[in-house]
Amino acid sequence: MPTRKRSSYVPEELLFSVLNYVVIILACLTVLFPLLNITALAFNSGADAQRGGIYLWPRVWSLQNFTEVFTQSHMVNGFLVSLFRTVVGTAASVFMTALAAYALTSRTLPARGPIAFMIFFTMLFSGGLIPYYLVLKDLHLTNTIWVYIVPSLYSVWNMMVMRTFFQQVPVELQEAARMDGLNETGIFLKIVLPLSKPVLASMALFNGVSHWNDWFTGAFFVREQQLKPAATLLQEMLVSQEALSQSLLRPGHAYEMLDRMQVTGESLKMAMILLVILPILFIFPFVQKHFTKGVSAGALKE
Template identity: 60%
Template sequence: MRQKSWSFSQILNIFIVALLCLSIILPFLNILALSFNEGTDAQRGGIYFFPREFSVDNYLEVFKQSSVLNALGISVFRTVVGTAISVLLTAMAAYALNTRTLPGRKFITFFIFFTMLFSGGIIPYYLVLTELNLTNSIWVYIIPGLYSVWNILIMRTFFSQLPDSVFEAARIDGCSEFQIFFRIVLPMSKPVIATIGLFNAVGHWNDWFSGAFYVRDPNLKPLATLLQEMLTRQQALADALLRNSGSYEMLEKITVTGDSLKMATIIIVVAPIIIIYPFIQKHFTKGVNIGSVKE
């Protein structure tokens, strides 16, 4: 049996990919170790991939707040509902723009693309949300972000690569455009749907800006916004103790610092995406046309 030989380019590619993986994994392990380490001990440094003084106080500090579970529910609601509606409407818009018989298709495509080039700014955007009664409402997290021009263009490009013979055969059999879309296009488009869905879900889950600037009701704050506010308060407390004492002596009385709480916050926000991603990844490279049509 002939032994496989590795070329220089293959070895170089493996080396580069390994470096990229390490550049992502090692900082994450460091953050994980710091999140499980006592805050005051972590300030001494020297913690890399394993906690020196194991403690769960950082996470207890986060979850002892009664509003955390409510904020978690808001984040789950906006992520699930917002992602589902956005992916469906984006796919419908992309399918319509991919239809060659659509009147004014080129103009509509240019009009949609034009919105990527210019923005009205934060103040006009806030005024529009106010006029639509979306501020201080849970729907401010969902309705303004239903459509993304970039996602529409990605889906339209994907739909254009699907075989026309499938659509022609469906129309000959008497299928309507809605039947073609739901029974043929969507099942054949799992990779792009999974990709766009993941983009939307990550955006919804990590968004703290909308809750901080467009919502005043504390019961409508998502988890990312709530954790960001908790982090700000904890850091302000640590800074106040330092100013009053002039040393780290007062900080010894607390086991949770702003930095340690920051690490725990990062893990809490990132963990759900890490858990869900492996279940979606299989659709990224899955063939979509296998067995659909034999030319």
């Protein structure tokens, strides 16, 4: 008699798989629900949103929130500043960090060990905010567009990950290139970088997200409103709208004023948040295939 094929899952493995799926689904829902709620409030009329009860779908569709965002003073300019610092800052940071990481892989680099230790030491201790501000001021970087780019050219953690990845590039390829007459610059540009696309894509994603979401630099080191990025303007908008909402809700103020507002502070805040996070959501799928490979390969050394 033909034997019956056993299931590939024993009860313990099946229970473990079910628990894994349940945990993953719950984790996805905890991330997805706030995003859907923000989207629903952003596309809903601000006056109607004051009634509450909006969770996953707009009740009264409206684009007035987004129209109001782009009519705000310096808002369009803020997105241009964010775009400039993200593109230029990411490209410059990845290239300069890769240069430093490649130099640290050279066995002929004088005092390579002490240099690597000094670089790593900066990850453990910092000079503090006030000395950092004084350095930026002495370099004439404060209140300029370059305060977003120059201080972030190098990331020690990214440098260490890149160095580990570059050490996995076969030495035979580099030796063959030297025999063909390539210098170190040519080896770096024509051999090391093309073979390191996964880690470069991962580091570019890290840098891009950091530049796009950074509000601290614009809030503390820039005074000119036209030089502030979208994230800083969003933070200022949240503070001002919260103060306005609290003042309107004080005793003695007309509550019907809130009912007549088609755009409220809460709806405006949701529209701005959605505009800030959408670029990252659109870019991530294109680098996702390189992301895991780059981080895991760069973090482990054979």
